[in-house]
Amino acid sequence: MTADISLQDPSTVPGRFWHRLGDGRVQCDVCPRECRLHEGQRGLCFVRGRVDDQVVLTSYGRSSGFCVDPIEKKPLNHFLPGSAVLSFGTAGCNLSCRFCQNWDISKSREIDRLSDAAGPEDIAAAAQRLGCRSVAMTYNDPTVFLEYAVDVADACRARGVRSVLVTAGYVGDDARRELYAHVDAANVDLKAFTDAFYRRVSAARLQPVLDTLVYLRHETDVWFEITTLLIPGHNDSDAEIGAECAWIAENLGPDVPLHFTAFHPDFKMRDVPPTPPATLTRARRIAQDSGLRFVYTGNVHDADGGRTTCPACGEALVERDWYVIGHYRLTDDGRCASCGTAVPGRFDGPVGRWGARRLPVFLAGS
Numbered sequence: 001m002t003a004d005i006s007l008q009d010p011s012t013v014p015g016r017f018w019h020r021l022g023d024g025r026v027q028c029d030v031c032p033r034e035c036r037l038h039e040g041q042r043g044l045c046f047v048r049g050r051v052d053d054q055v056v057l058t059s060y061g062r063s064s065g066f067c068v069d070p071i072e073k074k075p076l077n078h079f080l081p082g083s084a085v086l087s088f089g090t091a092g093c094n095l096s097c098r099f100c101q102n103w104d105i106s107k108s109r110e111i112d113r114l115s116d117a118a119g120p121e122d123i124a125a126a127a128q129r130l131g132c133r134s135v136a137m138t139y140n141d142p143t144v145f146l147e148y149a150v151d152v153a154d155a156c157r158a159r160g161v162r163s164v165l166v167t168a169g170y171v172g173d174d175a176r177r178e179l180y181a182h183v184d185a186a187n188v189d190l191k192a193f194t195d196a197f198y199r200r201v202s203a204a205r206l207q208p209v210l211d212t213l214v215y216l217r218h219e220t221d222v223w224f225e226i227t228t229l230l231i232p233g234h235n236d237s238d239a240e241i242g243a244e245c246a247w248i249a250e251n252l253g254p255d256v257p258l259h260f261t262a263f264h265p266d267f268k269m270r271d272v273p274p275t276p277p278a279t280l281t282r283a284r285r286i287a288q289d290s291g292l293r294f295v296y297t298g299n300v301h302d303a304d305g306g307r308t309t310c311p312a313c314g315e316a317l318v319e320r321d322w323y324v325i326g327h328y329r330l331t332d333d334g335r336c337a338s339c340g341t342a343v344p345g346r347f348d349g350p351v352g353r354w355g356a357r358r359l360p361v362f363l364a365g366s
């Protein structure tokens with residue numbers, strides 16, 4: 001891919017995590033794809049490339065749009081429940097999922113069309129002004145804009161605003177350490193539980209994603225939840241779901257929330273039918289039978305699949321309908337109001353009342 005990258009462009013900044021190869025190319029180490037670049041080439045994600053003998057990020061400070069959402073939409077059910085989150089993304093992605101539901105952004109090669117130019121401080125200030133308790137880097141994978149993501153997270157932290165990554169977790173070892181040292185929470189897509197699926201459908205590999213999950217659980221304080229989009233005929237067999245849940249229970253423990261969400265035909269997978277609600281219910285039952293304590297269904301109306309239950313006394317603690325919280329029986333510090341058992345997560349203060357609203361925000365020039 002020949003690039004037209006200019007170092008004079010303010011959205012082009014030096015990249016981190018790359019090294020020189022003996023054959024004259026340079027290798028980007030931000031993600032396991034390890035793109036090897038000649039001068040003037042861009043990597044698969046399109047937003048990183050080589051110019052003037054260095055790897056650069058070309059989307060710093062450029063956004064594909066801002067929106068205030070409920071945190072449950074990320075989805076995060078155990079992180080500041082009911083609160084508003086300022087969400088944004090840029091362009092480009094390091095995976096090539098055939099079912100991508102944000103492909104217009106993630107596969108965009110027209111960075112100039114990115115609508116909002118916003119520096120980290122602009123974003124943090126806007127979140128505060130809008131009453132958002134966190135900023136989510138979402139829509140496309142923040143791994144590819146690591147330098148921008150880290151600066152946004154730092155600017156947020158300085159103002160007491162939390163930061164959230166919505167990611168496929170496909171990141172190199174050193175880049176992973178850097179990225180997660182700055183953020184407070186993540187939702188990690190575990191797209192399937194076979195390497196064959198990752199290779200065939202996402203042009204990636206499974207093991208680096210598992211490495212990210214184990215790293216988050218055992219070496220950081222980052223709160224994280226997992227999402228698996230169930231695609232009929234591709235990753236929804238009892239055996240595969242069972243293997244995924246058993247791996248989570250054994251390697252991450254029973255308290256990491258798991259969301260099973262419904263696929264709808266998109267991008268290059270329009271020939272696959274939508275996920276039947278019964279599939280989500282079946283997956284949830286398998287996960288619960290594997291010992292996982294907080295398992296949710298998403299993109300459907302499902303009272304059981306939206307409920308958080310106290311693992312000690314069985315009390316219904318939180319009822320959700322899609323992204324809207326109804327019944328709420330947690331204390332401000334996240335304990336069961338009946339028996340006092342602490343629910344894993346990040347709870348601080350009363351439940352938010354943002355509801356299901358989606359509020360587009362224009363930051364350009366702010």
Ligand code: SF4
Binds near residue numbers: 029045
């Ligand atoms: S971040 Fe982009 S350029 Fe770097 S290895 Fe991954 S896909 Fe390639």
